[in-house]
Amino acid sequence: MDLSRLDRRIIFLIIAVVVIVPMLFDITPEVQITKDTQQIFDAIDSLNAGDYIMVSFDFEAASFPEMRPLASVILNHAFEKDLKIVGLALFSEGTAIGYTLLEQIARNYNKTYGLDYVYLGFRPQYVSAILGMGESVIKVFPEDYLKQPLEIYTDFLGLDNYEDLPLLVSIADGSLPIHWADYANARYGQEVAVACAAVMVTAFKPYFESGQLIGPAAGVKGAAEYEKLLGYEGAAHRRLFTQSVVHLAIILLVIAANISAYVWRKK
């Protein structure tokens, strides 16, 4: 049997099995902290209680399962540090997701909306929104997600523009961190940290190397590393075992296909 010509449905079935079966076991592999995840952790950890941190939910519904653990660790860390979180979304789909996550995690820390965090909601045309906040946040977002004028949140009146913001975190599944780097960092010198989908790491690498972006915590592995730095094993840790098994299965399939193709060529 020439394995290199295996029906794709069999491959799909194998992948389904190696995804589902490891989920039945409660195995959490040992995680090593990479320098990238350590960087974004240190950036948030170095902030003082009461400092503003802007968290932009720059992802869409499709990647929510991958982005949720990342968003959770960032928000957990920020609330633990008693930072004042300003949430927003530059993709319309991320708006409700971001608010829901923020509300859920804030509840765990007994944080109050308007005092400890606010959610600005969504603005279309992200380039002008990013540039606009460099001049005035309140001009871009006169009202928050709950349709309340931003002026009523007196604890957040100190945030006029990027000059009052020590750190911004973009939690992204696409290329938005590049726009944060191009417009918020290059133009206004804003520090931008990134938590992103694993597949985007190589696209952002030059920006991390040049210091225009901080991080990244990438994908489920990045979230698991962050969980370890925070001292707990959460959703990301549980998914890592499945991810390891799937990667191994794909590698074994590729090797088997190559050996089979070689043997058949010899025949």
Next chain:
Amino acid sequence: MKTRLPIAICFIFGIFTLLQYFSKHPTLTAMYAEILDWMQIIFVFTLLVGVITIFKIHSGKISRKESNWPYSILTVLGIVVMAGLGFGYGTDYGSPFLWIFQNIQVPMQSTMFALLAFFVASAAYRGFRFRNKEAAVLLITAIIVMLGRVPLGHQISDLIPQTAEWIIDNPSTAAKRGILIGIGLGSITTALRVILGIERSYLGGRS
């Protein structure tokens, strides 16, 4: 007039935006903030153009009963229902609009995205073949990076994640940086051509 006016507007705003970058004068900053507002307003109109185009394309498909036309009915229905609910009950927390988004759209899109794993596995199975030296480099690199990005790689040997990191940090980033510099230079050239009125394809004609 039909071409001169847009070119003149483009030139004035292009030059203004370029020059104000180097100035912190309050008047220029205020004008710049105003322009950014306009950008958002204009963008909203482009959304409208998108919605009208979708309606035109799908209503045409439905009336001509082209292949897969029932899906077009679903698409149009989806837009009408969501827009109706959004305008009727708002899009706030707890609204029907948001309920549908969180309980239908998010799981459906996540499911579609998750299917990628199956297609990636199938593509890797067929694509990564030891056919020649170049393909061998690609195959070995892929295996090292795949192993290095999960804890399993570290459990086999510390060398695997270290090598994976080196591959991503050096050859991969070098190539990416080259592409980015190329894109940057291309963007500057195109921007200058547009501002100076040399590139006019955005007006609907030939450049």
